[in-house]
Amino acid sequence: MSKSGLDKVNQIICGDCLEVLKTLPDNSVDLVVTSPPYNLGNDHHTGNIKHKTxxxxxxxxxxxxxQVEVLTEIFRILKDTGSVMYNHKNRIKEGKQITPYEWLLKTPFTIKQELVWFNGSQNFDKIRFYPMTERVYWLAKSPKTKLDNTINHHDLFKWTAVGTSGEHKRAFPESMVADFLAVFPDAKVVLDPYMGSGTTAKVAKEMGRQYIGxxxxxxxxAMAEQKLRQEVLL
Ligand SMILES: C[S@@+](CC[C@H](N)C(=O)[O-])C[C@H]1O[C@@H](n2cnc3c(N)ncnc32)[C@H](O)[C@@H]1O
Structure with missing residues (x-):
């Protein structure tokens, strides 16, 4: 067992994140970088439908x-100095926009900042302005939490979106994770409770951090573990 009480570092755990999070100790994780499924319908996105679980x-x-339950459990396991980078977006359902603030404000987190990711997505439906952005919410346990903006960045990011032709259609860009790890240089243990193809783990490992997926x-x-093995061979 490590100093933080965590015995699960550098592992990807198979299971429902709400249940697995409940097994992790209080105040043990420095940084969470994650993107949950967007609940846009089973045919819409997120991986190979045949294998959907x-x-x-x-x-x-x-x-x-x-989402409130998962974020509340993340709040418990996050260190007091920790942060969460939560990727989501404004979705349009039945003609109405749904903003993530609807549930983020029901969590115990302080919303530190909202980042806009211009991803240039290809939705040219002419009944509205073309939606081409996602969001990343920086959430913290304390309003006093700071990041170290060594990359001199403003709140609009243009990380190149990963194409949707791969097997995991909703992977986020490695450069997004790398930017977040750069601004939290002291974050040793990085968690992604919706790990997908392992982007967070791969970048955390490359940047000398510990990961939990x-x-x-x-x-x-299996895809994530293959990515992590390839990185070792480089
Ligand atoms: C938007 S994708 C994340 C993609 C990831 N950021 C990447 O770069 O590959 C969401 C992932 O959450 C997984 N997932 C959905 N519900 C889950 C749950 N309750 N617990 C754990 N994982 C879940 C899905 O299988 C999917 O791989």
Missing amino acids: YDDNLPEAEYQKQ IELNPKFI
Whole structure:
């Protein structure tokens, strides 16, 4: 067991993140970088539908309740100095925009900052302005939490989106994770409770940090483990 009480570092754990998070000790993680499923319907995105192991089409109220539960558990396991970088977006459902603030404000977190990611996504539906941005919410346990902006960046990012042709269609860019790790140089233990193809773990390892991943789909875990092995061979 390490000093933080964590005995699960440098592992990807297969399971439902809410259940796995409950097994992690209080105040043990420095940084969370994550992107949950967006609940946009089972046919919409997120990986290979054949291997889908969760429902991406929950009633919206149930989805938001689940996100509040997961974020509240993350609050417990995060160190007092820790931060969460939570990637989500404004979704349009039944003609109405749903903003992540609807559930973020129900969590115990302080919202430190909202970052805009211009990802140039290809939605040219002419009934509205083309939606081409996602968000990353910087959440912290304390309003006093700071980051170290050594990359001299403003709050609009243009990380190149990973194409959707790969097997995991919702991977976020490695450069996004690298920027976050750069501004939290003291973050030793980095968690991604929706690990997908392992982007957070791969970059954390490359940048000399410890990682913990949680992922429901064993197929994605195999992809992540392959990525981590390749990195060792470089
Ligand atoms: C948007 S993707 C994350 C992609 C990841 N950032 C990457 O770079 O590959 C969301 C992931 O969460 C996983 N997932 C969905 N529900 C989950 C749950 N309850 N617990 C753990 N993982 C879950 C999905 O299988 C999917 O791989």
